[in-house]
Amino acid sequence: MTTVQLIRGSLKDTRQLLKRCGSAPHFCGVVDVSVTSPKMSVKSEVNGKSYSTCPKCVTLDTMNPAVKVMEYAVRGPLVIRASEIEKELEQGVKKPFKEVLKANIGDCHAMGQVPITFIRQVLALVTLPELLDDPKYPEDVKSRARAILAGCRGGSVGSYTDSPGIEVIRRHVAEYIERRDGVPADWQNVILCAGASDGIKAVLKLLIASINNKPPGVLIPIPQYPLYTASLAEFSMTPIGYFLNEEKNWGLDIPELERSISEAKKYCFPRAIVIINPGNPTGQVLKRENIEAIIKFAHKEKLFIFADEVYQDNVYADGSKFFSFKKVLTEMGEPYSKMELASFLSVSKGYMGECGIRGGYTEVINLDPDVKAMLLKSISAMLCPTTLGQTTMDCVVNPPREGEPSYKHYKQEKDQILNSLKERAKLVADTFNSIEGMSCQPVQGAMYAFPKMELPPKAIAKAASLGQCPSVFYAFQLLENTGICIVPGAGFGQKPGTYHFRTTILPQTEKLKNMLNQFKEFHMKFLAEYK
């Protein structure tokens, strides 16, 4: 069994780990690689030659070690192989399937979801303003487009905007948050960004500072969305994994938070906690009491809260309801209502799924004003987020209202998408629960299922002989045999000795049914082969 599980280690350990795993290591279990010091001293010997005689300025030995240890499973080696297979199919190579189904990434339109007409019309009108005179377009589309263009210098989306975005759109975001939460929101706390990832990294970056000579640590859920481990690795920050409780539908147990932080304090200084709600890859929707307990924990431990709430519109299960961390924290009153928090939304998820457009916002509250000024300064060197991403965010937070001409069609499209996702969420969980050796928690929200598999010892041994985590081995076998591309549990982290995978619920219903049938068939064969 050569599968590697590194709970904590130095940069040297990590590099040795990379050597042992080859260039694309598959971490299994807790991905918790701590680069103990951001001081990155690299030897000047490259393949036995001194730096000056090495043919290249930059080699693996002389490049940024933080980039080397970074992993991003959602776009990792499995996805690269999936793209190769697609090309092979195009070239006529025979396979036991006709197409590759990318269930690895929350990419709605790629899976056949149709864009929301209202959003696309507003985008077309701001890019080609002569369409404002075309009677074909409804008045509410035109008024949205006009308001945005009025907020653009020179009346063109080709101008730079202020670095935190166009004022009128920031105001609309604040109004949206107020409607959602019933508590006040200040538009000057809203920073538009090129997707949530962009916003998360900008805030995370502020925390890169050791305290008491200990490197900064950030609590992240396990399983987690790999953006967090990737960004923490890039920033040489220490990830502190806390396990979600699979048996309690992936809820957060406070004793587990206590355990993880007290262990982490031995080697880092915990500064922040990330909560993903609704959960990715786990699909849970946190209950209000759970959120309150987390806030109390964060307050006691003096942690900055990162509320990754990009799936706030994706809540399906009866009895589940989305509560924002800001709402709960504010309604809890002091001292909690004074806590520092950043919350994120993206145009890539929800019912709109406009991933390629790259739009999002960050709301920051209770920041030290000097720190907020530094945050605004730090984003200014990247000039501004894309105006068309900002426009799309405007459509999301300021959609057609009842009585406006686009309302009916917009509501129809939105409801149809969300209802279909709700059906698919149930279909996916039910199907995996019906498969021998698999169990799947209900998909209360978001766009993913994260089933657990019991794998036969022979399969585990086979994976070990290949130096792979069994979840990775399984995913490669599935891909080669069925064309279905999922993400192995190792990419998100899982309790040692357990094996999972993440699949999206995004293929359209008929395709999804076919996929689930093929999946089941493959799984039975796999079990038989390794019995």
Place this chain on the structure above:
Amino acid sequence: MTTVQLIRGSLKDTRQLLKRCGSAPHFCGVVDVSVTSPKMSVKSEVNGKSYSTCPKCVTLDTMNPAVKVMEYAVRGPLVIRASEIEKELEQGVKKPFKEVLKANIGDCHAMGQVPITFIRQVLALVTLPELLDDPKYPEDVKSRARAILAGCRGGSVGSYTDSPGIEVIRRHVAEYIERRDGVPADWQNVILCAGASDGIKAVLKLLIASINNKPPGVLIPIPQYPLYTASLAEFSMTPIGYFLNEEKNWGLDIPELERSISEAKKYCFPRAIVIINPGNPTGQVLKRENIEAIIKFAHKEKLFIFADEVYQDNVYADGSKFFSFKKVLTEMGEPYSKMELASFLSVSKGYMGECGIRGGYTEVINLDPDVKAMLLKSISAMLCPTTLGQTTMDCVVNPPREGEPSYKHYKQEKDQILNSLKERAKLVADTFNSIEGMSCQPVQGAMYAFPKMELPPKAIAKAASLGQCPSVFYAFQLLENTGICIVPGAGFGQKPGTYHFRTTILPQTEKLKNMLNQFKEFHMKFLAEYK
């Protein structure tokens, strides 16, 4: 005279410097702040309290010190004041001028430049594909839009693309480079990005690694575009300033490169050189022999070349011609043709000026294949650059050809913009040369003039009494008295004891003439006041 000039110093010096300058220091002369070690240990005492009793998780004392030292003059305190003045004017506050003229940033559309119709039509068609059926749009617009949509998963620009961009657009970029240079380009070396800044930071990041226990250093021109000092500060890399030769029209002198690198070697390990051609803020266009000499120098010193060539379409002066570093290096043959190089283009400049859309590309050549794999991995966590930025880049590298229906109109629009910029480049330089105490090198290319001013000793003393660089003092006076917003030379770096400013040449001709008249008038008054 309290103006601060820090040639080199430790993080501690930098923090002391920040204290002396207040929160918005105006560096004067060479901006060359070296954070000697990326190890950032911050005291846990915050305003005399220990970290645990401090009311905030993050304060100036416990935040990322690299973000604190970062400066970005193009969007600095002067621009913030300009926006305040705009609001004051709206509120009816009386001023000696009617509007603020933002000549601080290369923001073409904000200054009245009209978008290229072809680009906007393609953008509208990919966002709202039903327009493909509208007979109003020319066939070449439709064929471009169809090809891009065919490259998008699910046929929607709302899907994620591969992290380096849509294959067909990368292929078009490679064909464009081949046509431009007459030397081969491989589409797999092309990485699309959200503006050149995004691409530059992605490649720069690879070089964050100390060699022989010395921090990595990067040669940058002085004056420079502040993205470089800002990014180097964020990455705790050491900027190594080399002075451009103002007397030789801001050309690069090899002896100056030798001087700067040999001094820098005492405290850092030089790893790369940045060349901005055509120059920003200086407007020079490098001659081929100059480029050859720089390449030889970079080869001797084993430097990775960053060729910032975003103004390649903006060449105005008779006898000036753009040569890409890649073309020259390739045609020089071995060993130079094997050197590592990254070249950048943006949709924000040229004749299109689509700043708000955020599109760009990076071409990397001769990278170690392992390093290239790491570069591709590192960008994958940010998912993909905006599809509409990619679309705009496609229009730039694959414009209408002779014989296609959009060609004539496209050519007309493009020529009109470039001819007008050429006129304005001459007008601006000539005007500043006609003003007492000012001299301005010819604006051979790009979008800026960078005139030198002789300031009276009394004005210098007044600036000193305010703790400002005289170029900053002058710029604030100009703004408050005329509404004209420029960027002081201190934001780009200038030889000690010399004072400059950067103005764009972008206001439309009539506005520009007015601006220059007002500028002249102000300057005369200023000279009289401080005589």
